[in-house]
Amino acid sequence: MIEETLHASRNRRLRINSGFVILILDFGFTMLEQMTLQQRLEFGLSCHVAGDLADAGRIYREILIEHPDNADALHLLGMLMAQTGQRDAGMDLIRRAIAICPNSSVFHSNLGNLLTGANQFEPAIASCREAVRIKPDWAEAHTNLGNALMGICKLDEAIACYRKAISLNPNLPETQSNLANALREAGLFNEAIQFHRNALRIKPDYVVAHSSLIITLHYYPDHNATMIRDELRLWNNLHAQTHKKLIQPHSNTPDPDRRLRIGYVSADFYNHASALFMLPLFRHHDRREFELFCYVQGSDFDSVTQRIMDQAHCWREITGLSDDKVAAQIREDRIDILIDLKLHTAKNRLLVFAQKPAPVQAAWLGYPGSTGLDTIDYRLTDSFLDPPGLHDAFYSEQSIRLPDTFWCYDPLTSEPAVNSLPLTENGFVTFGCLNTFIKVNDALLSLWARILRTIGGSRLLMLAPEGSARDRVLAQLGREGIDSGRVEFVAKQSRRDYLRTYHRIDIGLDTFPYNGHTTSLDSFWMGVPVITLVGPTALGRAGLSQLNNLGLPEFIARTPDEYVRIAAGLACDLPRLIELRRALRPRMEASPLMDAPRFARNIEAAYRQMWHSWCAGAETQNSE
Numbered sequence: 001m002i003e004e005t006l007h008a009s010r011n012r013r014l015r016i017n018s019g020f021v022i023l024i025l026d027f028g029f030t031m032l033e034q035m036t037l038q039q040r041l042e043f044g045l046s047c048h049v050a051g052d053l054a055d056a057g058r059i060y061r062e063i064l065i066e067h068p069d070n071a072d073a074l075h076l077l078g079m080l081m082a083q084t085g086q087r088d089a090g091m092d093l094i095r096r097a098i099a100i101c102p103n104s105s106v107f108h109s110n111l112g113n114l115l116t117g118a119n120q121f122e123p124a125i126a127s128c129r130e131a132v133r134i135k136p137d138w139a140e141a142h143t144n145l146g147n148a149l150m151g152i153c154k155l156d157e158a159i160a161c162y163r164k165a166i167s168l169n170p171n172l173p174e175t176q177s178n179l180a181n182a183l184r185e186a187g188l189f190n191e192a193i194q195f196h197r198n199a200l201r202i203k204p205d206y207v208v209a210h211s212s213l214i215i216t217l218h219y220y221p222d223h224n225a226t227m228i229r230d231e232l233r234l235w236n237n238l239h240a241q242t243h244k245k246l247i248q249p250h251s252n253t254p255d256p257d258r259r260l261r262i263g264y265v266s267a268d269f270y271n272h273a274s275a276l277f278m279l280p281l282f283r284h285h286d287r288r289e290f291e292l293f294c295y296v297q298g299s300d301f302d303s304v305t306q307r308i309m310d311q312a313h314c315w316r317e318i319t320g321l322s323d324d325k326v327a328a329q330i331r332e333d334r335i336d337i338l339i340d341l342k343l344h345t346a347k348n349r350l351l352v353f354a355q356k357p358a359p360v361q362a363a364w365l366g367y368p369g370s371t372g373l374d375t376i377d378y379r380l381t382d383s384f385l386d387p388p389g390l391h392d393a394f395y396s397e398q399s400i401r402l403p404d405t406f407w408c409y410d411p412l413t414s415e416p417a418v419n420s421l422p423l424t425e426n427g428f429v430t431f432g433c434l435n436t437f438i439k440v441n442d443a444l445l446s447l448w449a450r451i452l453r454t455i456g457g458s459r460l461l462m463l464a465p466e467g468s469a470r471d472r473v474l475a476q477l478g479r480e481g482i483d484s485g486r487v488e489f490v491a492k493q494s495r496r497d498y499l500r501t502y503h504r505i506d507i508g509l510d511t512f513p514y515n516g517h518t519t520s521l522d523s524f525w526m527g528v529p530v531i532t533l534v535g536p537t538a539l540g541r542a543g544l545s546q547l548n549n550l551g552l553p554e555f556i557a558r559t560p561d562e563y564v565r566i567a568a569g570l571a572c573d574l575p576r577l578i579e580l581r582r583a584l585r586p587r588m589e590a591s592p593l594m595d596a597p598r599f600a601r602n603i604e605a606a607y608r609q610m611w612h613s614w615c616a617g618a619e620t621q622n623s624e
Contacts, residue, residue, distance in 0.1 A: 041072050048080060056080055071101040082114050083320055087299065090114065105135035113144045121151035139169035146178060153492055155186045156467040173203035181212055184438055186469050189220045207239045207351065211344040218369065218539060219514055221441040225394040225537050232372025232396065240373050243354035250359035252336050254618035260611060261291045263335035263358060267298035267347035270305045273518040274341060274365055280410045280596035281603060282311035290604060293333055295326065297347050323351040330357035337607055340376065341365045360610045363397060368406055368538040370395040378610055382406045384545035385538040400606045404592035405549045408599035409521045418527035419503045421581045429571045432461040432505030434498065435519045437469060439511035442476060447560055448509060449480030454568040461505055464489045502526035506577060507570055515542035524550065524588050527581040529570065531555050533563040549592050
């Protein structure tokens with residue numbers, strides 16, 4: 001928070017005399033020239049903290065005209081510019097402040113924080129280490145260092161930084177939540193849930209931490225639908241209900257067959273896994289029937305962003321805007337159907353949806369779950385993920401089942417090409433799983449060990465962060481009789497290198513109870529079949545949905561024993577593996593999983609169904 005991170009160069013917080021500030025606010029800016037430099041800085045900061053960024057920026061700039069080397073004003077203006085989307089210019093100002101005042105731990109720490117946000121992790125780590133060196137007892141500096149280390153997947157070091165920060169100040173909810181997220185990434189779910197709840201005890205209205213807890217519960221090996229539903233209801237009651245008073249009547253024309261304005265809200269309009277599914281839909285939307293508006297949260301822009309922008313009729317950047325302002329913009333744009341693409345994942349804007357700025361609201365893509373919001377009317381799914389009646393009671397939204405699939409995939413590249421089966425060269429079978437390590441758990445490792453024991457000489461290639469997470473995997477597999485020499489790890493990679501890693505895998509092993517989603521589609525694209533075990537919720541039925549859409553139901557297991565049997569049986573069928581390697585990519589291309597025109601028509605039919613229902617309701621209200 002700004003209040004906790006903007007400090008004076010003399011390493012003390014700028015303290016605001018609230019009575020004096022109220023007086024100045026009453027009289028406007030006519031008294032500014034009568035203030036001391038310190039008072040002007042404090043007044044600028046009070047505006048900054050209150051969200052009056054234009055006034056704060058004006059004050060900082062006026063100070064710098066008179067005092068161009070004032071480090072405090074440079075730093076504060078730099079922070080403000082970064083907040084308003086001018087991150088590079090903001091960091092340059094903070095660097096100038098550091099050149100003037102090199103011993104400010106605050107300046108170094110805030111620069112490191114901004115560098116982390118820009119994905120410049122190595123210089124971020126250097127800046128944060130300098131902040132810690134200058135002021136080793138400052139908890140926030142250790143937190144920012146932990147954040148930077150997370151950017152390069154140094155989980156053990158990041159966790160140590162967060163623990164140090166908490167030992168210095170146990171009342172920082174952001175640090176508690178960040179530690180929870182790091183523990184989740186390391187697969188330490190019980191601790192992760194504990195620290196999420198610590199954060200919420202300290203700050204009950206900490207909506208971001210509460211969403212993070214909900215995501216953690218989805219990955220938790222012992223999760224169930226009731227547990228998640230109850231937490232979603234609590235989230236809605238604590239955070240969304242207060243926004244319902246801001247809901248305004250909708251004046252959209254209730255014509256069921258007119259052209260519709262569709263708004264998509266996401267932070268993932270860039271080279272992100274979600275873009276593999278957005279682009280096929282956006283490219284094939286019927287422009288005569290639908291007008292596309294993108295509401296963009298975040299500052300990650302790249303060549304994929306441009307490809308998405310080219311498909312949109314209107315592009316709205318909403319980073320830094322309040323929920324109220326975003327909702328007002330959506331109302332002004334007269335959006336008919338507003339689609340949330342994030343659910344409770346990072347950088348969501350669910351509190352915008354809590355104000356119901358569009359008459360129809362729906363969720364899709366982030367994951368096939370529920371938002372818990374009673375202001376989101378629908379969720380898109382398919383009949384494999386959500387057979388009618390199986391999970392409906394656990395969703396706050398009405399489920400609309402697409403005819404074929406929840407996903408329509410485009411790898412956005414034809415490279416690398418599928419290679420020949422590694423087994424034919426290696427002489428041994430390589431099982432692989434490149435799903436995020438969060439989805440790996442003890443019960444799953446035990447199943448993988450059974451498969452490895454059944455197929456002598458076989459190997460396992462899996463993604464896992466360096467350090468203690470790998471040690472825990474090897475220790476458990478060792479207890480299951482699997483020598484460490486049969487296990488190889490890879491770290492997170494660029495997408496190109498990640499896809500090339502499939503050249504080394506013969507058979508993919510899906511995770512359970514949270515299946516692979518994008519990762520499994522990538523595996524099929526690279527000619528690698530995936531054996532899946534059906535889970536208790538929609539998140540654990542992804543493999544079932546995808547394999548049915550591929551026409552390969554024989555790789556779907558309903559029990560752990562069946563999972564082991566199918567994987568071992570395929571490993572012994574060399575002709576079948578060779579044929580799958582050759583045919584899986586063409587099979588993908590011919591399936592509903594990559595039929596973008598068909599998928600777009602299915603989505604559009606769902607939108608039209610939603611709209612017809614609203615129009616019917618609006619006509620009923622008007623007749624009354």
